Structures are given as structure tokens and as C-alpha cells.
Amino acid sequence: MPWADRVERLLYEGETCERRFDFGSGSESESAPTTLVVTSHRVLAFTPERDGANFRQVDRPNVDGVAVTTTGRSTYCWRALKLGLVGIGLLAVSAAVAFESLLSPASLESAGVDSSTPGMGGITGALAQIETMLAILDALILVGGLVTSAAALAFVGLSLRSRTRRLVLEVAGGDDVAVPIGGGDDGIVAVGELKRAIRPDPVDGRPPTNAEFDS
Template identity: 35%
Template sequence: MSQSPLSEATDDRLSEMLFQGEEVEDEFTVEGARVAVTTHRVLVFTPDGDGRRFDHADRPNVLDANVETTGQDSYVEWGVRTGVYGAVLFGGGFLLKTSGILDQLGAANPPENTPETGVTELVSLLPKALGTLTTGLLVGGALLVLAALALVALYLSSRERELVIERAGDDPMRVPVRDDDAEDVARRLRAAVGTGSKPRSD
């Protein structure tokens, strides 16, 4: 994190966005983004960002400034669902395999006096069908559990720290940060704007 007065900055694109009579009171540079507190607004300029390159909020609408760790929550939701389904399937297959039902059915023989009917064929086919079902449950459950772990890994890789500037009536302004000084930037922003907010910890 570095502080650079706007009047001394080599890139004056942010200064071109000031209103007439608007003056910069404080400015910070964080991970390629420039955050300026003026007499009227809080300005965020990210010339190399993927989203909006310029955003702002009137000072009375700025509610808070904190550093948060965020990620793709949808990965967690799908990971939990997939993991639950996988555990249920794998558990069902494991119970069938360890219960001894398959062995009992395999050892069962129809009575000697029973004529060759569909009952005899059913008794002979049932162990094979249950064996196939058990294998399917075990394999399917294991694959779903692996998929759940992969989704959790994707969520962890998507996590990043952001400087979050909350504003009334609109979505917060978010700036990706990696500096250890990001908390200090948030604190100085709160002090400059006068929100009276307290830092949050994740």
C-alpha cells in the first residue's frame, strides 16, 4: 500500500473525473487500484480491473470499509449437496455389502419339489441384481464424494481478499487486495470519511 497525492500522480485519469471545486483529501494505491477520498465522494479507479474501471459513492452514503475474504459460495453449496448424495449412496452400498444379504441370497436354493417357474429364475437372478446395485451404489457414491472434494478445492482457490466499501442504496465497491497493509487502508478510509465503523475479522 502506498499513499500518493493525486496532484503528484503520473496518471491523471482519475483527476479528470473530479467535479468542479472537488478536492482530494486523501488517496491510496492498493494492488493497482486507486482509492481517493474527496470533499464530496469516495472514488475507486481500477484501470486494469475486469469489472467497472471507475466507481464512486457520495460521502454521506459511505457506510463502512473493511477487508473481507470472499469466494464463490456456489461451489460450497453444490459441494455440500454432492457430498451428502455421495455419502448416502456409498453408505447404502456399504450396508448392503457388509450385511451378508448377498451371501444369504446366493446360498439360497429353491425347494427340490418346486417346478421350473419364474420363482426359480427370480431366486437365481436376485443375487446378481443386488450385487450390481451394490457395486453401482459404491462406485457412484465414491465418485460423488470426489466431485464434492473437487468443488471444495475450487472454492478454496477462488477465495481472495477484498477491500469492501459499503454504501447505502447500492452494492458495495470491491477492490481485490493482497497487501498486508489492506487493513490499514480500510482503517484510514473509515477515518477519512468519518463513518465511525469498526474493523471486522473473518
């Protein structure tokens, strides 16, 4: 049985559980199961299937706010940007310059090179080989631009797939607590419910004064 189902064993004397929020436990959810428990004293976060600590706790007075953020792997974005720039550059060169045409018959004639001129047969044969190599270079530049652009699009797709939504507890004087949540509306709903669960009870009928929890 996971610790999230044994919260009572982690409670201090006189501490009681007030609210529990489970995320990623549905059969269609892409998020690993995570749990937030609001007690009379603290907020307990259980993330056993995520990197880092399996459990974190925050005293309720130290919670400055609750928000939902979306993050992804920045390395995918950078790779997509770099490959995209290279691919666009190669395609632009391929469209603007045809290296093969530099040694075409018309170009050679304009330069005064004629294969019928005595002694020019061997030179024009070498130029024909160079022209073939330039044609291959043209093809390589075009293919390189297409392949690099396709790789950039692939990294864009990976970046989009790596994006996850997190419910973040903003902690005064400490590291924020981020809990992965699914892509539905549960996180948005949980923000309001968490704020109401974490803020102090009204005193003498007056609402709490902390602006983060007034909404």
C-alpha cells in the same frame, strides 16, 4: 494510460487528491489491479478489470463505514453440499446392505430352495444370474458413492479457491462499493487508513463525531 492514473481529469473545480490506495498491482497478487482515490470531496473507485462499472464515486459524507469481507461463489457450496449428501447416502447404503447376499446359497437354503430338488435347476440358474446382477449393483452403489463424494470434495476446493477478499465502502442511501483486494494484510491496514482519510478534518481541535470513523 488507465483512468486511475489520470484522476486529475475527473476532478471538479477546487477538488484536490488527498490519498491513493492501489490493490492487486503486485507481481504475486491474485487480484486484478484496483484503485481507490480519496479526494477533498469524494471517494473514487477504479475497477477496470472487474465485472460491472469500471468507475464508481461516492461523496465523502455518504460513506458510513469501511470494512473487509470475504466472499465466494455460493453455487460451489450448494453443489458440494448436495453431492456430499448423495455420496454419504450411497456409501451408507453400500455399507449397510449387500444385495448380492440376498440370493447367496445360504439364503436360498434357508428359504427352502435346493438345486438338487427336481425341477429347481432352471430356477436356481436364473437366481444365479440375478445374484450376479445384484453384485454389480453393489459395486455400482459403492463406486457411485466414492465418485460423488470425490466430486463434492472437488467443489469444496473450488469454493475455497473462489473466495476473495473485498474492501467495502458502506454507502448511505446507495449501493455499497466493493473493491477486490489481495489476501495479505494490506486490506486490514487500508481500513484504518481509509477511515482516517475519509473522515472530516477536526473542527476547532475537536475530533469528528461519526462513530464509524472514530477508531
